[in-house]
Amino acid sequence: MSSSIQSQGAAEVHPDVLLVERARQGDIAAFEKLVKQYDRQVFRISQHIVQNREDAEDVVQDAFLKAYEKLDQFQGNSKFYTWLVRIAVNESLMRLRKRRTGRMVSIDEDVETEEGSMPRDLADWSPDPEALYGQSEMADILRKTIQGLPPGFRTVFALRDVDGLSTEETAEALGLSIPAVKSRLLRARLQLRERLSRYFKNRDEKPAAAKLSQEGAK
């Protein structure tokens, strides 16, 4: 193995590192394996950010191509996947900017909103909200709901909660500090919860606030 890639411990070399090493030496089949391994995730992340299917397709192509061109810059001190996600996020933000006629779009956009810092809709949800809607209707609701979040929020949520990256990996992929990731994640989660309440709230039950005031009057 080349000394240019640091393995994470002598006994354990991630299989991706070996594929990257082979791809660097011109083995395109090795790179194709990496594409097959991560294309679905890259597509999903891009869709979450750009909210447009054609753009997401372009991002998948551009991100993998850029990764291939830059393989020499991959140092192996982070996971290949985290490194790839960082490229895909940057490509996605560039696409978003192009679609918005050149207006700058960054991971910091609209994160100063106060929405979601404190829950407002306190009605409880139906015990089984997923049973209220069919599969495709549910997917529409989830897409519509996440679409309304600022890009910086939905990106953090997509990486951390949907894709399952750790807080540290999410911070690394986005070039953010850990506290910034945590703060955005909390607000993204609360905003989504608030918005989903419109669809999932238990219609038979009175809101908790009303119940509490009734109890207080007793």
Next chain:
Amino acid sequence: MTCTEFLAQLDDMLDQDAAIPLRADLQEHLMECEHCEITLNTTRKTIEIYRSHEIYELPDDLRERLHQAIVSKCRKC
């Protein structure tokens, strides 16, 4: 504990395995505050729902097309 103090810990509670009992002071607040109980449960459900539904699927035919395009561009690099 106030609701604001409780919410400041929400992330840790959501990221913690649901089977692990909550800290005693958080548990105590939940017992007496229905608002926070609903917020915790429905936010946890929000994450679960997004995790269990693939809302942006990559169809096989498109996947195949993307692979071919990527590999052919890589060969030209």
